[in-house]
Amino acid sequence: MKKRVISFILTFLFMGILWITLSGKFEPLLLFLGLVSVIIVTLMSGNLLFSNPSNDYTITFFRFLGYLPWIIIQIIKANIHVLKIVFSPNMMEKIDPHIIVFTTRLKKDFSIVTMANSITLTPGTITVTANPDGKFRVHAIDRPCAEDLPGEMEERVAKVFGE
Amino acid sequence: MHILINSIVIGLLFIGLIFFTGGTLGILRMPDFYTRLHPAGKLDTMGLMSFVFAFCIYNLEHLTWDSLIVSLKMLLIVFFVSLSSPTATHAIVDAGIRAGLKPWTKKNKEG
Numbered sequence: 001m002k003k004r005v006i007s008f009i010l011t012f013l014f015m016g017i018l019w020i021t022l023s024g025k026f027e028p029l030l031l032f033l034g035l036v037s038v039i040i041v042t043l044m045s046g047n048l049l050f051s052n053p054s055n056d057y058t059i060t061f062f063r064f065l066g067y068l069p070w071i072i073i074q075i076i077k078a079n080i081h082v083l084k085i086v087f088s089p090n091m092m093e094k095i096d097p098h099i100i101v102f103t104t105r106l107k108k109d110f111s112i113v114t115m116a117n118s119i120t121l122t123p124g125t126i127t128v129t130a131n132p133d134g135k136f137r138v139h140a141i142d143r144p145c146a147e148d149l150p151g152e153m154e155e156r157v158a159k160v161f162g163e
Numbered sequence: 164m165h166i167l168i169n170s171i172v173i174g175l176l177f178i179g180l181i182f183f184t185g186g187t188l189g190i191l192r193m194p195d196f197y198t199r200l201h202p203a204g205k206l207d208t209m210g211l212m213s214f215v216f217a218f219c220i221y222n223l224e225h226l227t228w229d230s231l232i233v234s235l236k237m238l239l240i241v242f243f244v245s246l247s248s249p250t251a252t253h254a255i256v257d258a259g260i261r262a263g264l265k266p267w268t269k270k271n272k273e274g
Contacts, residue, residue, distance in 0.1 A: 021239070024232035079209045083182065086189040086202055097198050097266055120249035123205040126197070126256050139256060139266065141201050 008046040015041055063160045064114075070156060074122050078145070082123040085142065096142045104134040104154045111161040118153055168224050175217035182210035195267035196259055204252035208245055215241050 019034040085094050106112050109132065116130040119138055124145030128137040189202025219234040 021232060021235050024229060075205075075209070079182065079206060082189070082201060082206060083185045086185045086192065086206070091192055092194070095193075095198065096268075097195075098268055099266060116253065117246075117249045120253050121205065121208075121245065123201060123209075126200060126204070127253050128256050128260055139197050141198055 004047060007049075008042055011046045011049050012038060012042045014049065060161060067156055067160045071118055071121070074153075078122040078124055081145070082141070094142060097139065099128065099137055099139050101135070101137050104136065104158075106134045106154065106158060106161075108161055111157050114160070115153065115157045118157065122153075165224070168220060172217045172221045175213045175220070179210040179213035179217065182206050182213065186210060196264060197256060197266045200252055200255060204248055208248045211244055212241055 015038040016034070019038055023030055023034065085091060088094055104112075104115065106115055112130050112132065112134065116127040116136070119125050119127045119136070124141045126139045128139050130136050183206070186202045186206035189206060190199050193199040193202065215237050219237050222230050222234050222237070
């Protein structure tokens, strides 16, 4: 019961901030309409967004924020790598597309999804399939891109989600 | 200050342009379906990111509540694109593999 109340309050605050950001006006009528919509949405799907609020959840969120700068740097580095391949005159020699298969120790759904999206976001690699038991098939565009996997990314994702 | 902001904005727009050009060129030059998705799905996201950051900084030059809100909305665009673009790319690749399209490799050039 207590958890439900907390998740209601969190959803309410989240939706309210989203409304204010998207509307950007502070006229009483608009604020009132926003309040009504936010309350309706919260009543309908209050336990959807923050389904199981606990202290773990907050810690995970902040650790995820710590993960973001690293992945952004990786994305920029890998983008420049693919850009070099695309612009080089002898592109056909440089690329070597192949599919690699590897198993990670990730078990939680959320960490597997994060891992899969991180792999796809770092250029040169696209996740083909990701199983719930942590098995990944990845299409890589050349050898150096594939060598980095799973490696450091798995470590960091595992750390974020406490596995 | 004005010149500084303008030069940062122009620099970011230029970088974004390079990434978009690379993405388009990659789609044209790559040998097959799967390899084409690499530049299409990601260099474009990167170009869009640096474009939107440039717009944000340009917009924040006259710092008011309205311009702050507009910049926040632009950052939301970046967030949603960087969430949906890899998912869409993954869905397309998955569909291709399921339909039985063989990836191009150096040994098997028919692919």
